[in-house]
Amino acid sequence: MKLLIKAPAKINLSLDVLHKRPDGYHEVEMVMTTIDLADRIEMSLLDKDTIKINSQNRFVPDDQRNLAYQAARLLKERFNVKKGVSITIEKTIPVAAGLAGGSSDAAATLRGLNKLWQLGLSIDELATLGSEIGSDVSFCVYGGTALATGRGEVIQQLPAPPTCWVVLAKPFIGVSTAEIYRRLQIDGIHHPNTKEMVRAIEEKDFKRVCNHVGNVLEEVTLDLHPEVAQIKDQMKRFGADAVLMSGSGPTVFSLVEHDSRMHRIYNGLRGFCDQVFAVRMLGERHTIEG
Ligand SMILES: C[C@](O)(CO)[C@H](O)COP(=O)(O)OP(=O)(O)OC[C@H]1O[C@@H](n2ccc(N)nc2=O)[C@H](O)[C@@H]1O
Ligand SMILES: Nc1ncnc2c1ncn2[C@@H]1O[C@H](COP(=O)(O)OP(=O)(O)OP(=O)(O)O)[C@@H](O)[C@H]1O
Numbered sequence: 001m002k003l004l005i006k007a008p009a010k011i012n013l014s015l016d017v018l019h020k021r022p023d024g025y026h027e028v029e030m031v032m033t034t035i036d037l038a039d040r041i042e043m044s045l046l047d048k049d050t051i052k053i054n055s056q057n058r059f060v061p062d063d064q065r066n067l068a069y070q071a072a073r074l075l076k077e078r079f080n081v082k083k084g085v086s087i088t089i090e091k092t093i094p095v096a097a098g099l100a101g102g103s104s105d106a107a108a109t110l111r112g113l114n115k116l117w118q119l120g121l122s123i124d125e126l127a128t129l130g131s132e133i134g135s136d137v138s139f140c141v142y143g144g145t146a147l148a149t150g151r152g153e154v155i156q157q158l159p160a161p162p163t164c165w166v167v168l169a170k171p172f173i174g175v176s177t178a179e180i181y182r183r184l185q186i187d188g189i190h191h192p193n194t195k196e197m198v199r200a201i202e203e204k205d206f207k208r209v210c211n212h213v214g215n216v217l218e219e220v221t222l223d224l225h226p227e228v229a230q231i232k233d234q235m236k237r238f239g240a241d242a243v244l245m246s247g248s249g250p251t252v253f254s255l256v257e258h259d260s261r262m263h264r265i266y267n268g269l270r271g272f273c274d275q276v277f278a279v280r281m282l283g284e285r286h287t288i289e290g
Pocket of ligand 2 (some may be wrong): 249
């Protein structure tokens, strides 16, 4: 038996850090949404009781470091599964880019194996399990658009944001999420207005969404990698309606209403960046399966 499942990337429309917690994580308030840029995960049952990971991408580990492997192992251990699985990851989402690629592969693996191994778990149960793998995994289990709090694992669904283009550009660098959080100076943070972002989405007000994008990790990554600021400047110059770094970076995205400007930004950034994409947001939760 075989299953093919999509693992979409996310962007953070806003990302705020409230304080550092005693467990070392940061208490966050984030508005996240999935986009039409996805890895394809193929899962097939194995007679042998093992987890096999295959990927052509040289940056993707094929052992227990892979978050998809960790998802399969978690389900096997927790539910005493004696079957094996072969997981092939066709990577489209740039690696270590702030787009939750690994987290989404893990979430897709949880959803897929729930079917393949006939575990009968609810989506909420899968999301709770996902939080044991990484802070972004719970959101990725649901997909769609959400307000994420706690360390990122407390998910409150939101309606689809207003329709627009998302143009993404990733410079030739990778970023460590742990290092960016470590370097963040909590005092003196300029907090984005999360409530206003949520309201703008609920009212499908594109201009207001654009006015309230914000990411407190941006400054930290920009200090380390000035090329991220250059990409932001270029996108603004080419006419983006809003420009922001996603997650801990280094990928920068712009929100664009008009097709002509989307083309201008996309063509202007190609050649200058490692990878450039122009995609739509997926909107609400139910659209991500398949
Ligand atoms: C930057 C974001 O991607 C935004 O969506 C997330 O906050 C990070 O999510 P993630 O990569 O799934 O994070 P995890 O794998 O759980 O943690 C990686 C590292 O980031 C730091 N980390 C992560 C999440 C959080 N709320 N506070 C933290 O301080 C911790 O040092 C942790 O060791
Ligand atoms: N399935 C996977 N795909 C990509 N990278 C993976 C995967 N599993 C483990 N990794 C490891 O995780 C690291 C971070 O990769 P990933 O693409 O998930 O980062 P990210 O998009 O910045 O994550 P986030 O936005 O959640 O912080 C990589 O350097 C890689 O070694």
